[in-house]
Amino acid sequence: MSQDAKKRVTDIGPPHYEKFLPEMVKKNYGKWLYHEILKPGVMVHVAESGDKLFTVRTGNPRLVSIHTIRDMCTLADKYSNGNLRFTSRNNIEFLLTDEANIDPLIADLKAMGFPVGGIGNAISNIVHTQGWVHCHSAATDASGIVKNVMDALCDKFESMSLPGKLRIALACCLNMCGAVHCSDIAILGVHRRPPRINHGILSNICEIPSVVASCPTAAIRPTTVNGKQSVEVNEDQCMFCANCFTVCPAMTLSDPLNDGVSIWVGGKVSNARHEPMFSKLAVPFIPNNPPYWPEVVETVSKLVELWAANAHKYERMGEWIERIGWPRFFELTGIEFQKEHIDDFKHAGLSFKRSAHLRF
């Protein structure tokens, strides 16, 4: 045992990245001159040395089996000197030194059912989260919606017909494990029913004071139910943040009748042209409708199409809406503007229209 303990190494951190850099990258590290997009999913980076590195990008469901990873390795061994990388949006990139390998690689990928694209003015992969596959908090499934939406938008991944980049993200609950709060289009799982309380076990498994303190709107009060200490929720004050559930498993928000998603638009992260922006509420609620979630797919597709048809070149979703104004956005999309769209949280007043700049 003491021998075992001695062998046990910790805190070694990840492997040093240099081990995994392609030779051409090592040689031209920090000395790239410019790049050009050659066709959908394919670009070349030219170094000061004149070296050319070709990138082929393919879609990836993110939730993958080791078998598929091994398949990708086989392709990398065949075409890209045993190197590949993943992108910050979970696409896979093959880094080729030989231009002649591009088309055969693409052919192999397509044969395996993997689309090539996502570069330039395209829709890239949807940043998303666990959903019903792994998380206890999920108000919807992540992978399922992503699959349906990407099926519908795949041609826009495989081409470069859009005015600019379009980034979609999905999070399965308000914790927003991803980029939902700053995406061109965001799909957000939401609960709509106040926590149902398991009075029988609450006081055994949760500390009542911390449950009470967890609620940002002070909707939770201590109470006694059937002689047991528990809590009660003032339902009018509940905004479904699920913070109480995070603190106490006896406060369940998940509910098949009332869970679903909301749709958000106009966020961005890059500093290009416009400063980063938060996403804003477009559709307050769409019920969960697996396996196809047709209403979600339809809404997202429509938003993409309207933007594609109306935005100026380079204009991200949020920049486009800022130019035409929200009244026109709601008119064009046919989405009904409702009470839910009006902010009533901490900084609500700053989101009111505080000028007579009106577009009729």
Added chain:
Amino acid sequence: MSQDAKKRVTDIGPPHYEKFLPEMVKKNYGKWLYHEILKPGVMVHVAESGDKLFTVRTGNPRLVSIHTIRDMCTLADKYSNGNLRFTSRNNIEFLLTDEANIDPLIADLKAMGFPVGGIGNAISNIVHTQGWVHCHSAATDASGIVKNVMDALCDKFESMSLPGKLRIALACCLNMCGAVHCSDIAILGVHRRPPRINHGILSNICEIPSVVASCPTAAIRPTTVNGKQSVEVNEDQCMFCANCFTVCPAMTLSDPLNDGVSIWVGGKVSNARHEPMFSKLAVPFIPNNPPYWPEVVETVSKLVELWAANAHKYERMGEWIERIGWPRFFELTGIEFQKEHIDDFKHAGLSFKRSAHLRF
């Protein structure tokens, strides 16, 4: 007595404005075509009928004696058919039908010591308040500072050499009876010493619970001093809003050693080009230095000059600063950026620089 009571009329409201409209105004009411500025302080409005109405605008200290008002009436009788009006910034306007009267009127006004100007790209009158002349809350005098600043800037009232309009306002305390929160340059009287409490009388003249409740930062607590009920203030939590004083005269904020003014910039009200903007803190504190307040005059003059020298045509102070950025503003003005400039009130986080849009 009952006869007296019968005669007593109430709720008659102000006189109907039509009684006071010049004949030419009545005739062309709502039928003006365009206007032109003829020279500093003089403009003409042309009606559909072809009628021309000439306006001559003169400065006004706002705090005036009936004798001066009567003098103005004499001029109005002489030159403008017995009509005159005041503007929303307390200037006086003579409405002339005869162009030939313009210069004689101006000559008379100047002889009386009244400058003509304030129209077009000029500095207009300073919107201001009571100060030590009448208000119990004042942290500074209003009329005195205004007089000094306008003395220094009078040439910019009497000419049209500026990039755009420049609106200055002054308020003698944080109640801001005026346009201080939305002015190109604002001078604001501030207290800097926490309320000094008259424990001897407090409980006689104030309700302790409402005093405690009046404080937005909860700095006030009930206490007993020398056997009398009173309150105490946690000085670290005081932000000098004087709301406690408004509620309770025994909480004095005025203090000769610590009162003075702060200077604010970049606000506007009109919707022209840029939406309305709040004024932002430029100089956190300048002590009261009557009768000349030289540091205030110097600061304001410098701000005006920098703006005049650097702004594009039509660019208001706030638009100019938005273009060059606040770092450059502080660099150009030589004002030291301090802790006080950083917001720490309710929406503070939204005033942080939340992008990498940097101007070096």
Added chain:
Amino acid sequence: MSNTSGKTPKLDKLDKGPWPSFVKEIKRAAEKSPMSKDLLGQLELSYEEKIGHWKHGGIVGVFGYGGGVIGRYSDVPDKFPNVAHFHTMRVNMPSAWFYSTEALRKLCDIWEKHGSGLLNMHGSTGDIIFLGTVTDKLEPIFAELTEAGFDLGGSGSDVRTPSCCVGPARCEWACYDTLNLCYDLTMHYQDELHRPAFPYKFKFKCAGCPNDCVASVARADMSIIGTWKDGIQIDNGAVKEYADKGMNIQKDVCGNCPAKCMEWDGSTMAIDNSLCRRCMHCINVMPKALRPGKERGACIMIGSKAPIVEGALLSSVLVPFMKMEPPYEELKDLVEKMHDIWCEEGKNRERIGEFIQRVGLGNFLEAIEVEPSPYMVEHPRDNPYVFYEEYFEEGDEDEGEEEDE
């Protein structure tokens, strides 16, 4: 060290200079008014000591009115007995501050007889401020004022004196009759103006166009700002004239358009009115060539105020476009509903803008029966904390109908 000698060396220094001097004015009044003389003395004391010398507040007024007078007492009445009382009266000015010399002289006479002979033309809310009188004189002044056709303005928790820009009286851009609306509202709310019964003050300001020459967006609980719905009227001949006279139309006009919706090809100006923000800039710069459209009315905005104590607010859009014609019933109905809910549920000293933020704009709209509109917001919410108001319960009819809980 304190000054009761009649000497005012500090203030004397402000007697000269190019800008007309308030000291000169006080001195002029002081020639006849002992009150103004003592005001000068007390002010000199303030200049010496760097502190004001007025006691806190004091409630005085005319019979039957709750507002219109601000009580003021010296804290050094022994030194300056003539300003022991120094109350102001707020006299409701006529719309857009037009006067005949006759009326002005009448006011001066009243004030010479009963007051300090000093006034503010005008106060920040717009009133004529009669600066300094004693309690006993309030009723006589009021009697003579009403005799002369004038009445008091507001103070305290009431409708405050409404004000308006010069509008159609002398401005080519007025999109509605600001003077008429201002007068109409003032008359309609006489009771509310004179007898404070609200949680706090309520101000109306009427601006004829988005230039907002009465600063309504910053200083009125209800800001009524003229605007138009159709396109800007363009006289291309006149545009050309401006160009010929040397105006750089591309840079000065189009280049400053916040909507970037103007095209100038050197001879014709085209505006995409669906993008135009009605900001007025192009019209301001070329008044002969461009004019607001023909379908005119006003945008109704609510809630602005100074910072005490939750921070300053700007007004925000409530109704993006309303026709503005007498008797202004739509507007008055709206105001009534707003006042009702605010009086019922507003806290003491809570302005309506603060009230709306506390209860939520959505809830407020429901109470006043106005439909939510995207015009009301700069953008929809960016946080996910939606108070969904309904949910299904097990066994609901087909689980297809939502229950209001």
Added chain:
Amino acid sequence: MSNTSGKTPKLDKLDKGPWPSFVKEIKRAAEKSPMSKDLLGQLELSYEEKIGHWKHGGIVGVFGYGGGVIGRYSDVPDKFPNVAHFHTMRVNMPSAWFYSTEALRKLCDIWEKHGSGLLNMHGSTGDIIFLGTVTDKLEPIFAELTEAGFDLGGSGSDVRTPSCCVGPARCEWACYDTLNLCYDLTMHYQDELHRPAFPYKFKFKCAGCPNDCVASVARADMSIIGTWKDGIQIDNGAVKEYADKGMNIQKDVCGNCPAKCMEWDGSTMAIDNSLCRRCMHCINVMPKALRPGKERGACIMIGSKAPIVEGALLSSVLVPFMKMEPPYEELKDLVEKMHDIWCEEGKNRERIGEFIQRVGLGNFLEAIEVEPSPYMVEHPRDNPYVFYEEYFEEGDEDEGEEEDE
């Protein structure tokens, strides 16, 4: 109605379509892994019932580490016993997600042996997510991982796995070495990463330029964004080439410049670099002609996070420009001071961005000994509620020296 038959009619529908299918992946893994088979079954149940079937949390981990494993248990273990335990392990990825096929295959082998054979490439924070194993396997997996040169990433209230964009490895715009900094920080904070001791999580993300290809400004407690201080490098010949090839330089480049600081006269491009906001747009559009300047480094921003529970935050500028060279001491000193004060005074579950807003940025700066700078704000305060910290008292030396009270 519930499905334990092995039939998955709903999920089967997502087996096809142009986008690669996660269902196909689960099925592929299920061929060998009973765990993946039960995952499929339980997921089908969720699709039927429209609700997840995982119990709340569960603390499991490897010996000596406080993070890196997320415990997960089925709430229907009777139906799907193979996912009764279904923990994930977060494996720290290499900088910028570069792999050799050898390393990847090694990871697959480990995961085939001990886990479900399913993974996320990658998690939202950047880790390799090993999706689904049982408590007993954690130690063996960890042993084999370290053997292969890998280690766990963060979870819980610790430093989370830092991530970076592809940067100098394959991007011409990298203003510093993102891969190196990311690796360096990860190694430097191994202890903080593996042993949660903070009030809450702390994330680093490193982007090589303001395009921010790792979304650092939105998702990192410390966002390190490359930028430059001097002027943009212009190759006017290349600009001309773009123009000749049909690019509308005026409209597409200058017209979209947020600073309006570019002039193009048809043959030469001039940029007023004192106004340029380093937004990247012009460089993005003309990569052959324009390049970031030569004086390169990074802007250090702090505080972004998702909304729970005070609303989402974007990072804001702390240090507008810092040279970024190993060993990054200036940066590490800064981080240490930040962590010290946050650990001392932060509340439980309070991210550093929330902490700063609670105590005030000014006070926070004092604590970490950084001078206030206008670069830190979009604009100075617009409310008058200044906490002036000092005042004079009577009798102070000449009344000229301020007292700290």
